[in-house]
Amino acid sequence: MEKYIEKAKTLLEALPYIQQFSGKTVVIKYGGSAMEDEKLKRSVATDIVLLKFVGINPVVVHGGGLEINEWLDKLNIKSHFIDGQRVTTPEAMDVIEMVLTGRVNKSLVNLINQAGGKAVGLSGKDANLILAQQHPNTELGLVGKVKSINPDIINQLLNDGYIPVISTVGVDEKGQVYNINADVAAGDIAIALQAEKLIALSNVSGILDKDKQLIKQVSSLQIQTMIENGTITGGMIPKVESLLRAINSGVRNVHVISGETEHSILLELFTDFGIGTMIKAGSW
Numbered sequence: 001m002e003k004y005i006e007k008a009k010t011l012l013e014a015l016p017y018i019q020q021f022s023g024k025t026v027v028i029k030y031g032g033s034a035m036e037d038e039k040l041k042r043s044v045a046t047d048i049v050l051l052k053f054v055g056i057n058p059v060v061v062h063g064g065g066l067e068i069n070e071w072l073d074k075l076n077i078k079s080h081f082i083d084g085q086r087v088t089t090p091e092a093m094d095v096i097e098m099v100l101t102g103r104v105n106k107s108l109v110n111l112i113n114q115a116g117g118k119a120v121g122l123s124g125k126d127a128n129l130i131l132a133q134q135h136p137n138t139e140l141g142l143v144g145k146v147k148s149i150n151p152d153i154i155n156q157l158l159n160d161g162y163i164p165v166i167s168t169v170g171v172d173e174k175g176q177v178y179n180i181n182a183d184v185a186a187g188d189i190a191i192a193l194q195a196e197k198l199i200a201l202s203n204v205s206g207i208l209d210k211d212k213q214l215i216k217q218v219s220s221l222q223i224q225t226m227i228e229n230g231t232i233t234g235g236m237i238p239k240v241e242s243l244l245r246a247i248n249s250g251v252r253n254v255h256v257i258s259g260e261t262e263h264s265i266l267l268e269l270f271t272d273f274g275i276g277t278m279i280k281a282g283s284w
Helices: 002-021 038-053 065-074 090-114 152-159 182-193 220-228 236-247 264-270
Strands: 025-030 057-062 119-123 130-134 143-149 163-167 169-171 177-180 197-202 217-219 253-258 277-280
Touching: 002 264, 025 038, 025 182, 038 057, 038 090, 038 163, 038 264, 057 090, 057 152, 057 182, 065 090, 090 119, 090 163, 090 169, 090 177, 119 152, 130 177, 130 182, 143 169, 143 182, 152 163, 152 182, 177 182, 182 197, 182 236, 197 236, 197 264, 217 220, 220 236, 220 277, 236 253, 236 277, 253 264
Parallel strands: 025 057, 025 197, 057 163, 119 163, 130 169, 143 177, 197 253, 217 277
Antiparallel strands: 130 143, 169 177, 253 277
C-alpha cells in the first residue's frame, strides 16, 4: 500500500505544475545523449506525449550531429569545425539535409507516434518555417543564421492536436538551403511562439558553478556575468547565449537539463526539486 501512496503523492506534486502550464507552449531542443541511446530516446518520446495529454503544447526542435558525422564518414566527405560550427560544403549540405529531415526527424516522429502521440515532421523549408541567410563568417560555407521564423504552420498543427517535430535546415528567398545550429533555431522558434518555456536537453546536468556544482536557479544577468568571468566556457557559451536571447525576448523560463536521465523533462517540469538549471529573466 505504501508504494501506491507514494505514487499518489507524486501525482499530487505534479498537479499544480500541470494546472499552471496547461494550454501553454513548451519548446524542447532535443540533442546530446538522448538522441543516441534507444532507452533514452523512448523516454523522451513518452515524456513529450504525456505533456500533450495533460494539455501542454510541446514543440520539438532537433539536431543530429552524431548521425551526420557517421554518414559523412560513410560517404568519405571530409568535415571540420570552426568555433564549434561545422563547415558545410554543398556536398555536405546534401547529406546533412538527408540525415536531419529524412532519418533523424522521421525516427523521432515514429517514436512519438508509437508512444501514443500524433507527431508531424517538418523542416525549416516547410512553409518557409525558417527563413535563413548565410552566416557572416563565409568560411563556414552553407551555414546559415535565422532571418525570421514563420510560426503559422506550427500553430496550426498545435491547434489541431499534433506535435510538431522540426529539423533545423533553413532556406533563403532564392531557395538555397542552409545548415542552422539547432540551439539557435530552437531559441528563435520559442521566441516566435512566445513559448512559456524552452527546455534544452544537454550532455551536462545544467549550468555549473566554478566548483562544477549544479546551479538550480539563476538569473539571466548572473548568466552573463558567468560568461564574462570564465565560469561558462567553450561550447557552452553559444548554447547559453541562444538561451539568453530567448529569455530576453519574451520566453518566460529556460531550462538546461541532462538528456542522460530517464524522464528528465517530466522531472524538471513537474517536481518541486527539478533536475537541471532554470534561468529566469532579470536579476532576482
